[in-house]
Amino acid sequence: MSLRIAIVPERLGSVLSPCGSIRLAAFFDAMRKEGAEDWEFRYLIPEEVAAFRPDVIVWQRIAMDERQVTAIADLAKRSGALTIYDLDDNLFDLDDAAERLAYADKLKAVEKSLQVADQAWCSTVELADRVSGIARHRPQVMANALDPGLWGEAPASAEPDAGVHCLMYMGTRTHAADLGLLSQAMDLLEDRQPGRFKLDIVGVASEYPERPWMRVLQIPGHVGASYPAFVHWIRQQGARQLGVAPLLASSFNDCKSCIKVMDYAALGMPTLASDVAAYRPMQADVECFKADNDAVQWATAIERACGDAALASRVLAGAAARIGATPFVEAVRLRADAILLGRAR
Template sequence: MPAAERLAFLRRLASLGRRFRPLTTDDPHEHTGGADGVRRPLLGYVVHGAGGLHAPSAHVRVVQRVELLAAAGRVDVAQVDAGAWARGTGTVDPDVLLVQRDAVPEADLDAFLARIRATGTRLVAEVDDDFFTDAARERLGRAEYDPGRLRSVTEVVRAAAVTIVSTAALAEAVRGVGGRPVVVGNQVDPRLWTGPVDAGDAREAAVGDVGDTRTVHRVLYAGSRTHSADLALLRPVFDGLVAADGLPVRLEVVGVSDEPADWYDDLPVPDAAGHYPAFVRWLRAHATRWDAAVAPLVDEPFNRSKSDLKFVEYTLLGLPVVLSDVGPYREHAARAVVVPNRTGAWRSAVADAVALGGPTPAADEHVRTQRLIGSDVAWERALGL
């Protein structure tokens, strides 16, 4: 993420840290076995953040999977401080050490990899974006991504027994720098995304939406602030757009832009929902305010390695989805509306989508049977457990 956004994220972690109990700690008793006395494999994981507070990518790709794997009793887990472990001062001796992205600081990188070699610990890398191709590195450089962080993610990938990625395109990028990729599609936490909406969240959403009537069709676009170019694709799409029932169709953006514009509406995320699990609860509580959702992607090499996570999350919100005919979304042509990045095609698709009332049965079936954590054991196999 850009330097300014990363600093804001870290400040939020510091301010909220006391409010959340850590998932796991670097504790020598984490892997002594359960009540049955059986020693289970110890999975150590290295991610940004601590105390259960992490960036959304860490939650989705690592932390929630680790939580559910431990809850099932198949492994013991501990978050590992990469620097302490590299110096030999950590208190755990993991059987498998999973590193997400650039979570090993460059200052500790050489010592960390030396200890991996000395101990024979199985190292598994996890990446969810292209950090490797020339085009991607140029883009990341423009976003003020530190070259030291790029070195960290690249060297960890080269040293890892396998690198878990979410798409075939990203697997090719990993191979290009000497990595050994395994494709495991993104899955989301059923504890967050299924079941009843929290009653308190629902009451707060209802208060916030007082007076809401269907005098307009709202269309959701949620994402990080790295998607400003994708957002720009939608400006002519929503210019004067009217649905078949005569109601105007208005884009509502959550989190994509620092500088809201008058051609769309911005729904602010409250501070209390800044932490990813709380954000999901907040988003689900507001789902009835939207009639459809969109996931635009500019057709460029970096985006072709992106995952289809928005399709999964929008579907679980109960919304019909319109997707760009780019990279990760092309495989969903039979489940959602997939359109080329042409204004006319998008306008027609969005106007139709707001009348659908929900995702297609094919989308709902696919997501609920294949895209919830626990649907398969591919991730565990990639770890070598």
Template sequence: MSNSESEGIFSVVARRRIPRIAYVAHGVNGKHPGSAHVRVIRRARKALRDGDAWVVQLDVDAFIANAVDHEFDAILVQRDAVEPTKVEPLITAAKKRHIRLVAEIDDDLLSATAVERLIDQGYDPVRLERMQRLIRFADRVVVSTKPLAGIVSTVNRSVRVVPNVVDPELWTRLRTAHDVAEPREQLRVLYMGSSTHAEDAELLREPFERLIAEEAPIALETVGISERDEPWRERFDIPGDKTNYPAFVAWLLDNRDRWDLAVAPLAPTAFNEHKSDLKFLEYSMLGLPTVASDFGPYRGHGQHGLTLARTPDDWYSALRSVLAAPDALASAATTARSYVESERTLTDSGAWIRAILN
């Protein structure tokens, strides 16, 4: 969302007092990481368009220098979007002007095991420490899951949970006759995610290697998980102009009939226990039935059409069952999508605004 868009809508609703929220996120002019889109940008757009809040991306430097024209009820900082050297000046400026400062996170960035993992992956310790300081001194912390709220509450008692949802503006597209895939002899499976899911992906190695050795008609395609092919998995590359989240979603929808099934493995680690079920939501909006790890955010979704697997044997059996009864896929996909559409889509911004301000 651009500042000009915010200003234009603000002029219409300025006659009544609505909350004024500024946010800080990586990226500008609608080009942001996927997590920022899901957690902040799409909700901000919804609030702005519905006239429930005036929301604008904050120029941190200008705010610290007291050169921002507008005052705000709250400033929301998503993850580590504030440069480390500017965290303390931002905290000081917000406190001085009596503006509510809110931290927004969707991963465990505090526990000892999480910190060790992040640093081992090359995360800047200084940036991490500054982000932790912001979380501690924020007037409110907004998180994506209850387990994550439990971690954050050890350093900040003012925590609110706003579960992830998908924006129907991005994810809803009716199928046409052109979309219907031609019958194929091989079951094609999708696994999408960032390179940080390498450990999770390893849960699929043994079951897919077994299936390949048996010459089962199944293939695993990964989107974004790995930079190389392996005998048990192949990449399906994202075009260079489709990496921004809205364009990426459109690209997935263009290709949804390429796949028959989706998988969401999650290694049983303390870090993963605090993750959200976003993959299940996105897969369901693609119309794909899903097999996921019986762990963390996916546990409990069996009633919503999700097939759960814990051990390599479970994964193998689940995939074998799909091969044996492919007609069951349509029913599972319908159940999952019905749940997401009724319970987990962005229908209003009220809960988000209340979590920030109340």
């Protein structure tokens, strides 16, 4: 089947947003490389879509405003094009006050997109459940998968450096509350074993407390908002003993995916994550370590994960099974099959 597929990704300035790279470009670029069924792909801005005369139109998050979504829906109705909307965050229940303000005038476009799209793709079951009452049809779960062509082979795992256990925490700068929990745990570890645990932070918050155990890794200016550039840079930083993913329970966080476990595995690190809904798909002590959201529990879990090298190696191997070519190819296939099924109806 010959298809013309228009892709309207979310952009930040001149580059795709990280979500644009992770949720759309990775999979559609893979389809193009495979020569999928004589399909033609174009990355477009909304105003270019009509001229392309697409058979399929895919957009995501806040790539279009409400007026543009309405225009795309009208175009699809006239031409018979299949419309697909991808959403990977619960934008209706944002925790961060600044983010809520930034997205306030964009939620109508998100709601409209869900209402008009023939297919809605969501990153988790919880997110699909959250928006199912808004979407035109029951959303399909299209889980995240890392592009092995971008991430490459995972580096060797790290060992203690002169008896010091090194951890890494990376994320967007909206995790101040999560960092607060982790900071309490790290303070406890500093009291128990002074100087034995260090935490390298990448992003996570806009401000950081002064702590002897904390080291902030500054992301170079040339990386900007480019996800491929960030992956290239973070891989150059090398592995730590443990990647940490504290996450407080909330309506927003409960709809998140467990992609951070895969990120850390691709960097050669097992993960210690909060035992919350986002990490429910990961088996404790098999694919990641887990801890209740309590400072004492987190401190004890960090000591355990760093103190048992054999267990940490097994946990890393379990997480590594979720990355690489096999799961990525399957994720590409699921999306291609959804397109074919949608066009057949």
